[in-house]
Amino acid sequence: MTTSERAQPTLRILVVAPVAPTRGGIAQFSTMLVNTLRLNHMVTCWAIAPLYPPLLFPGNAMPDDQAAKITCTIDKRIHGWNPLAWVRCWHGIKRREYDLVIWQWWTPYWVPFLLLLIAQSAWRNIPTLALSHQLVEPDAPDWQAGIARLMLHCAHGVIQFGTEEAQHSRHRSLPLPLNGELIRQSHKHMDIRRQYGISPIDRVVLCFGFVRRYKGFDIIVSAMRHTPPTVHLFIVGEWWHDTNALRTLCVDSAIADRIHIIDSYIPDAAVADYFAAADVVALPYRSGMVSSVATLAAVSGVPLLVSAVGALAGLATVVDVVQPNTPDAWATALTRVCDVPRVDVVPVPDQPSWEALQRAIEEIASVCNSERVGAQ
Numbered sequence: 001m002t003t004s005e006r007a008q009p010t011l012r013i014l015v016v017a018p019v020a021p022t023r024g025g026i027a028q029f030s031t032m033l034v035n036t037l038r039l040n041h042m043v044t045c046w047a048i049a050p051l052y053p054p055l056l057f058p059g060n061a062m063p064d065d066q067a068a069k070i071t072c073t074i075d076k077r078i079h080g081w082n083p084l085a086w087v088r089c090w091h092g093i094k095r096r097e098y099d100l101v102i103w104q105w106w107t108p109y110w111v112p113f114l115l116l117l118i119a120q121s122a123w124r125n126i127p128t129l130a131l132s133h134q135l136v137e138p139d140a141p142d143w144q145a146g147i148a149r150l151m152l153h154c155a156h157g158v159i160q161f162g163t164e165e166a167q168h169s170r171h172r173s174l175p176l177p178l179n180g181e182l183i184r185q186s187h188k189h190m191d192i193r194r195q196y197g198i199s200p201i202d203r204v205v206l207c208f209g210f211v212r213r214y215k216g217f218d219i220i221v222s223a224m225r226h227t228p229p230t231v232h233l234f235i236v237g238e239w240w241h242d243t244n245a246l247r248t249l250c251v252d253s254a255i256a257d258r259i260h261i262i263d264s265y266i267p268d269a270a271v272a273d274y275f276a277a278a279d280v281v282a283l284p285y286r287s288g289m290v291s292s293v294a295t296l297a298a299v300s301g302v303p304l305l306v307s308a309v310g311a312l313a314g315l316a317t318v319v320d321v322v323q324p325n326t327p328d329a330w331a332t333a334l335t336r337v338c339d340v341p342r343v344d345v346v347p348v349p350d351q352p353s354w355e356a357l358q359r360a361i362e363e364i365a366s367v368c369n370s371e372r373v374g375a376q
Contacts, residue, residue, distance in 0.1 A: 008362040011041045014098045014126075016078070016117060018048045020071045023265055025179075025209075025292040026106055026133070032181050033102075033131075034072040036354045037361070044098070046089060047074040052109070053081055070185050070268055086113060090120045098126050100365045103155075106133040108140075108147050118154050127368035129361060130155035133176070134162070138214035138287035157364035159357070162289035162311045170367065172360040175311070176290040180299035180350030183272050190270060192234075192277035196260055202230045203338040206278035206302075208266075209293045211239040211246070216284035216307065219327050221249045223284075224258065226331035231338050236262045236274050275300040279342045282334070285309050286324050301347035305333055317345040 015037070017030035037043045079085040101121045103114055121128050130152050136144040152158050158168035161176040198204060207217050217235055224233050235250070250259045266274065275281070281297040282305045289310035297304050298317045306312040307324040322333045 008040075008366070011099045011362065011365055012044075012097070013037055013041050013361075013365075014044045014046065014101045016046045016048065016101065016103050018051055018080075019045060019074065020268075022047070022049050022051065026104065028070065028179065028182055028268070029133075029177070029292070030104065031070055031072050032177070032179075032354065033357070035181075036358055038072070040358070044075045045072055046076045046078055048078050048080050048113075051080040070181055080113070083112070083116070086116050093120075093124060095124045096126065097124065099369055100361070101126050101128045102131060102361070103128060104131045104133065105135075105148065105151060107137060108144050108151075111147060111151060114151060115154075127156040127365070128154075129364055129368075130158045130168075132158055132160045134289055138285070139212065156368045159360050159364070170364060172364070174356055174360060175314075175353060176292065176295055177353040177357050178299050178348060178350035179292055179295040182268055183275065183296060183299050185268060190273040192273055196232075198232055198277075199230075202232055203279045203342070204277055205231060205233045205305075205334060205338070206274060206281045207233065207235045207284070208274060208281065208296070209237045209291075211235065211237055211243070211263075214286050214288060216286045216324060218246050218249055219286075219325060220282055220284045220330055220334075221246065221255075221259065222327040223330035223334055224255045225252065226328070227334050228338065229258070231334060232258045232260060234260045234262065234274065234278070236266060238265050239263050271296065272300070275302050278302050280305050280319070280334075280337050282330075283307060283312055284322070284324070284330060285312065288312070295350075298348040299350050301344045303337070303342070303345050305337060316348045319345070 015030065015034050018027040019031040019034065020027055034043055034045045076089055078089050101117070103117055118128055132152060135148045152168055155168065157170040159172045159174060160166070161174060166173070193200070193204065207220060209215070211217055220233065224231065250256065250261060275296055280303045281293065283291055283294060285307045287309055291312060294304060294312065294315050298315060302317065303319040304315055304317045305320050305322065306315065306318055308321050309324055313321045320333050320337060322329050
């Protein structure tokens with residue numbers, strides 16, 4: 001859609017976020033956000049990198065150089081834990097130079113950085129919009145929710161992904177946009193089934209992403225004891241918590257030869273290979289609202305088996321919903337799904353989800369800037 005076909009005027013937007021080649025779902029999302037908005041608006045990108053001090057980051061923080069094709073033009077880089085760098089980046093920015101500043105909320109670690117960002121924007125009479133991926137992490141202590149609400153109230157508007165309670169008087173609730181660009185840019189060069197000696201008639205269940213307790217991977221490992229011997233489970237992604245108990249479950253002699261662990265960050269170029277090998281993607285979450293892994297399954301056309309938590313049950317490619325924390329129920333669901341021939345679900349196109357996000361951004365920006373003009 002060209003600018004001339006659109007009712008919305010061209011906006012001058014500043015996006016401040018981690019972007020590729022920084023690792024992780026937030027960076028991938030931000031990169032695609034910048035690229036989407038640039039089709040119709042004047043977008044400046046300030047990339048936050050590095051993100052965390054090494055002592056606070058349990059995984060591999062090295063850039064994903066294979067993410068080069070999923071990238072965007074970066075206008076400035078901001079050191080993630082150097083306050084002097086935060087201040088310097090605003091040097092030379094004039095009042096009303098942008099129509100909107102977009103920031104993202106996903107963890108309280110960023111509170112000091114975001115407070116300065118919001119203050120500098122306010123000083124220059126620029127409204128801010130928060131994109132909230134989750135109010136708090138599913139395994140976070142309760143006190144963090146209060147901090148999250150206060151931060152979101154500092155923005156002029158909030159777009160929330162999932163079905164959480166509204167945290168702002170000017171808000172939109174949207175599904176998390178689909179991650180189709182990541183799948184399209186992957187280079188399908190590995191036959192995962194052949195690499196692990198898995199027969200074409202065997203079934204592959206995939207648990208993908210950082211391994212954390214709230215994701216319930218231990219539940220599905222326990223469930224594997226009661227599934228047919230033709231069912232294989234892949235746990236793919238870095239392990240971010242005390243892993244001894246989960247690893248003990250995985251080496252159970254009854255299922256050890258059917259549990260395949262890839263304990264490392266998967267480069268963007270290899271992501272599609274694992275989804276191509278899977279008969280079903282499992283999200284046995286104990287808690288949570290949305291999942292970027294689910295968006296990968298949707299655009300890949302892989303069926304989803306999910307817990308009845310958050311917004312997971314409403315995803316387009318879900319074939320069964322299971323109560324959380326119930327290994328027996330998960331064993332039954334896995335057996336049921338794997339006993340029938342796989343029928344690929346229709347892949348969900350990703351572009352409409354990004355267009356919906358762009359429209360919501362435009363609508364909030366229009367209201368904010370109308371108020372700004374009216375106050376002059």
